[in-house]
Amino acid sequence: MAIKSTHVGSLPRTQATVDMIFARENGMPYDADAFAAQMTAACNEVVRRQVEAGIDIVSDGETSKISYATYVKDRYTGFSGDSPRNAPADLKLFPSFLKRLAADGGTPKYARPMCTGPVKSKGQDDLLTDIANLKSAMDTHGARQGFMNAASPGVISLFLQNDYYASRDEYLAALSDAMREEYRTIVDAGLFLQLDCPDLALSRHMLFADLTDADFLKIAQNHVEALNGALQGIDPSRVRVHICWGNYEGPHVCDIPMDAVFSTxxxxNASQLLFETSNPRHAHEWQVFRDRKSEIPDDKILVPGVVDTTSNFVEHPEVVAERLGRFADIVGPDRVIAGSDCGFGTFAGFGAVDPDIAFAKLGALSDGAALANARLSDRV
Known part of the structure; x- marks a missing residue:
């Protein structure tokens, strides 16, 4: 079975798309029909470019979303005001770099409200529109498999902090109940559901820097339990989960090791595991999967990031193939999919990688997967 190619989800939006998203975000007048037409056209184009780059399992690029986590404020009740901003601990250790990022526009600005009331769905209309746009674009361009991102309860609690529920656990339970229908709707549409869970790693040095690793892991486990509650009844083979330490160029010297969060x-309850292995801080952690191979259930599929998403270097296909080969040697090529470290458009209008270079990286990812497949077939 050949190694397929995919990515984490978000891709660069066009300026016209960004302008419309921020007009709506900022409460400015905008034409709803024009907005809908723009999102449909932009989704069609982003799928075309993925297929052109050779990507097997495509997404809508999160085209219509302001960000991968805070989009929920528009689709669920209970959010208002603004949450406190807290820079990651590693950036605080290098204040001159943090200042430079802010001065250069390296930190995105967008609404991040608090939870100030009961969290309830406003309905699935926006999601159903996104699904229809993606499936139409897949049909047009011949993509056979697709996935759609959704925020996990834990990552929502990280960026949209609680000022209503009596405890973090109560907030997580409410989020779990609220998100369940979104997750089910994506799977029922025939798409893979991707759950974005940087809360299982990033939040260690962003929100819980004052805790010990052991205490943080207890919180992370609570996040997983809330997520699994929302996934109840959904086939794990249709679910992908992504973990990361923050999709930003920085020192990352405070990142909790993969070895520590591995079991969590x-x-x-997801078969496909997406994680970072390309950037300089986590490239060595393929060894964790090698050394703890016996702990990896047979139904788990590894989706290592074989291209970085914070640098404009385009990885050589040989490097991609080398990275994939390591994981194929651990679990077999039938349980490996080539992925990216994170998204290329985590926030609308913001990304360290030039849009055209982002798609060049996806092309290198696909070429590297083909090279790895050729080498693996030669072994047989």
């Missing part, structure tokens, strides 16, 4: 990560 594997505890999500």
């Amino acid at each position: 990560f594997l505890g999500v």
Whole structure:
């Protein structure tokens, strides 16, 4: 079975798309029909470019979303005001770099409200529109498999902090109940559901920097339990889960090791595991999967990031193939999919990688997967 190619989800939006998203975000007048037409056209184009780059399992690029986590404020009740901003601990250790990022526009600005009331769905209309746009674009361009991102209860609690529920656990339970229908709707549409869970790693040095690793892992486990509650009844083979330490160029010297979060990560009821292995801080952690191979259930599929998403270097296909080969040697090529470290458009209008270079990286990812497949077939 050949190694397929995919990515984490978000891709660069066009300026016209960004302008419309921020007009709506900022409460400015905008034409709803024009907005809908723009999102449909933009989704069609982003799927075309993925297929052109050779990507097997495509997404809508999160085209209509302001960000991968805070989009929920528009689709669920209970959010208002603004949440406190807290820079990651590693950036605080290098204040001159943090200042430079802010001065250069390296930190995105967008609404991040608090939870100030009961969290309830406003309905699935926006989601159904996104699904229809993606499936139409897949049909047009011949993509056979697609996935759609959704925020996990834990990552929502990280960025949209609680000022209503009596405890973090109560907030997580409410989020779990609220998100369940979104997750089910995506799977029922025939798409893979991707759950974005940077809360299982990033939040260690962003929100819980004052805790010990052991205490943080207890919180992360609670996040997983809330997520699994929302996934109840959904086939894990239709679910992908993504963990990361923050999709930003920085020192990352405060990142909790993969070895520490490994068991928690594997505890999500999802078959496909997406994680970072390309950037300089986590490239060595393929060894964790090698050394703890016996702990990886047979139904888990590894989706290592074989291209970085914070640098404009385009990885050589040989490097991609080398990275994929390591994981194929651990679990077999039938349980490996080539992925990216994170998204290329985590926030609308913001991304370290030039849009055209982002798609060049996806092309390198696909070429590297083809090279790895050729080498693996030669072994047989």
